[in-house]
Amino acid sequence: MTRQRPITAGHADRAAPVGALVELLSTLARRQHEHRSRTADRLAVLAHAALLPDELQEMALYYLAKAQRDLDRSDASRRNMQHVADLDGRLAPAARRGLAHLARLAGDFPTAHATVSTPGWPGRHHRVDGDIWRPHGDVHRAATAYAAARDEADHHGVAGERATSQAQRAFTLAFTNPTLADDEIDLAEQFLTGLDLKATTLNLAALLRDAGTSLAVDERAEALRTEARAAGLISAEARGLGREIVLGVRAPAPVPGPAHLACSHAVAGRPAMVNSTVGW
Numbered sequence: 001m002t003r004q005r006p007i008t009a010g011h012a013d014r015a016a017p018v019g020a021l022v023e024l025l026s027t028l029a030r031r032q033h034e035h036r037s038r039t040a041d042r043l044a045v046l047a048h049a050a051l052l053p054d055e056l057q058e059m060a061l062y063y064l065a066k067a068q069r070d071l072d073r074s075d076a077s078r079r080n081m082q083h084v085a086d087l088d089g090r091l092a093p094a095a096r097r098g099l100a101h102l103a104r105l106a107g108d109f110p111t112a113h114a115t116v117s118t119p120g121w122p123g124r125h126h127r128v129d130g131d132i133w134r135p136h137g138d139v140h141r142a143a144t145a146y147a148a149a150r151d152e153a154d155h156h157g158v159a160g161e162r163a164t165s166q167a168q169r170a171f172t173l174a175f176t177n178p179t180l181a182d183d184e185i186d187l188a189e190q191f192l193t194g195l196d197l198k199a200t201t202l203n204l205a206a207l208l209r210d211a212g213t214s215l216a217v218d219e220r221a222e223a224l225r226t227e228a229r230a231a232g233l234i235s236a237e238a239r240g241l242g243r244e245i246v247l248g249v250r251a252p253a254p255v256p257g258p259a260h261l262a263c264s265h266a267v268a269g270r271p272a273m274v275n276s277t278v279g280w
Contacts, residue, residue: 065077127165130168170205171201
């Protein structure tokens, strides 16, 4: 009788569908706790092997696209997101949201905005809307969209989406209203309790709230950048949302760069100085 080799996480027998299934489940369970390149490598092998049922194959491709986006492999991420969207399966709305996110990161806001009405609740349309308005500086509109996303998630009983949307709302309001941000951060922390989600956005919200008032902001910002680097979060957005934003608010460098000065002027409510700094 032939002795079957045991299947272990990270070393699943990809020659068999059961091994591919174990590898997929293991990879998805570990993706928040390991470098994104490791996640992408494992999912790429599974996607190429095509041993999974159609719906699980679609899942592997979708999460591969997410990992590629975090790694700043935008073209590959876009191709895989588009493929999942074209399949029009269960993850198609999420893939369309991913395409909107990639368009926003590339600065193609018209394309990103055009997708907002199409994903509906499955594509988290309100959160996509907030993600568009926030970088445009329309804090009120973005915060309102995130609140709508939070309430819609609560209505559907999706705790992770509720926490994510609330964290985004707290982060957005921290730019202009530190006092209000206190309550929003507290609420997001309550929503995150018991969930296996990273609190990076919430930590950034706390940094923005404390900018100019806490001597530990520099160290906290650097700690967040280190954490992001260790997780493989090297996308354009991840690079921008750490020390640069927070230190731009505080402008502690002897000769701060244009980005730091522009951010500092923006937070201080000096739009003319922002325009002058960036050359508009």
